[in-house]
Amino acid sequence: MNRVVLIVLDSLGIGAMPDAENYGDAGADTLGHIAASKTDFSIPNLIKMGLGNIDGVSNIAKEENPAGSFGRLGERSKGKDTITGHWEIAGLLTEVPFQTFPDGFPKEFMKEFEAAIGRETLGNYAASGTEIIEKLGPEHEKTGRPIIYTSADSVFQIAVNTAVIPLEELYQICETARKMLIGDLQVGRVIARPYILENGKRIRTSDRKDYAVSPTGKTLLDHVKDSGKKVYAIGKISDIFNGQGVTTSVHTDSNQDGITKTIEALRLDFSGLIFTNLVDFDSKYGHRRDPIGYGRCIEEFDRRLPEILEAMKEEDVLILCADHGNDPVHSGWDHTREYVPVLLYGKTIKSGMNLGTRKAYADIGATIAEMLSANPTVIGESFFQLLKKI
Incomplete structure (x- = not known):
């Protein structure tokens, strides 16, 4: 294999795992x-790939x-957040979940943080990002106090107009938080959440970091x-891995931009891994509990899937998967503990192979490592031999 294209359809889970009850x-x-929510749901290209044939998938036609x-992957790691999911896909096991702060961060820490950034803050509780900027935005805009919030994930999020x-000051504030959130206060991610006020509406921008x-x-x-090949990271992949192992990093503004930049990368001539995250599924629709919008977003991806396949070279292999669930009809606004799909396509591998239910997201990383003749990952069992054409 010369190249593998791995696209994470962020949060597209396909059903609760056996331990989902432990996570609510x-x-x-x-x-x-x-x-089930979108009665005119139409994803013919994903169906053709075999999405509806995956064990346990409901309400999707079989091909x-x-x-x-195609196959279904369980998660061995403890948790249901972005970092845990992506790290496991790439071969790392998270046995102790990242620390979460559902009641907000300690008052003593917040005082130290405010002193370090030279500003008082607002919020400091678990909330939906779109809701909290509507609620606290007017006071933030009047006082200049940044909005701090978290969720069921291990995150310290900072929203500002x-x-x-x-923007650069927001990034500096985030860097300060990252340095201070250590030890018992360590979180998986500090996230910059910039927004603008446009025609009376508060709109989050693509300058998230x-x-x-x-x-x-x-x-x-x-x-x-290390094998001498390129790792071409598109979207928030480089952020998730803190740049480790990345040779090229490309920012994206949306799913559509991410798809376009993936196609552009496919047209380049290099060996290695193209690793893309399409975050709109999760951030715009899953967290906002919008099943119709989420459905339209999947349909938009489906319409462009043929462009991706057309841009692939003879020996390229495409892998589609997810990193957790985010059920838009579930209570709350956070991720859900689910199995994720894996779909694979390439002229050099078999079609129609049912990989069944695998024990770990990490089987993807193990398979890609074998495909690209790289050293094996720490965890995960490769299914490459099942896909090889004789």
Whole structure:
């Protein structure tokens, strides 16, 4: 194999895992509930790939002769957040979940943080990002106090109107938080959440930036890079891995931009891994509990899937997967503990192969490492031999 294209359809879970009840997620089914909610849901290209043939997938038609191979992956790691999911895909096990702060961060820490940034803050509680900027935005815009919030994920999020606090200052504030959130206060990510006020509406911009902790060991990205090949990261991938193992990083403004930049990367001539995250599924629709919008977003991806396939070179392999669920009909506004799909397509691998239910997201990383002749990942079992054409 010369190149693997791995696209994470952020949060597109396909049904609750057996331990979902421990996470408050019994009955979650992101894809199934979207399909049930949107009566005109149309994803012919994903169906042709074999999405509806995956074990446990509901409300999606099966394909008699799938163009791709397909399977369902469980998560071995503890948690249901972005970093945990992506790190496991890339071969790292998270046995102790990242610290969360559902009641907000300690008052003593917040005082120290405010002193360090020279500003008092607002919020400091768990909330939906769109809701909290509507609620606290007017006071923030009047006082210049940044809005702090968290969620069921291990995050310290900072929202500001960039007309009040310039973007570069927001990034500096986030860097300060990242340095201070250590030890018992360590979170997986500090996230800059800039927004603008336009025609009376508060609109989050694409200048979001994640400040993640570094991976706890070598990942698939490191192994591919160490083998002398390129790791071309598109979207928030570089942020999630704190740049570790990345050779090229490309920012994206939206899913559509991410798809376009993936196609542009496919047209380049290099060997290695193209690793893309399409975050709109999660950030714009899952967290906002909008099943119809989420469905439209999947349909938009489906319409452009043929462009991706057309841009692939003879030996390229495409892998589609997710990193957790975010059921838009579930209670609250946070991620859900779910199985995720894996779909694979390429002229050099078998089509129509049912990989069944796999034990770990990490099987993806193990498979890619073998495909690219890189060192094996720490965890995960490769299914490459099942896909090889004789």
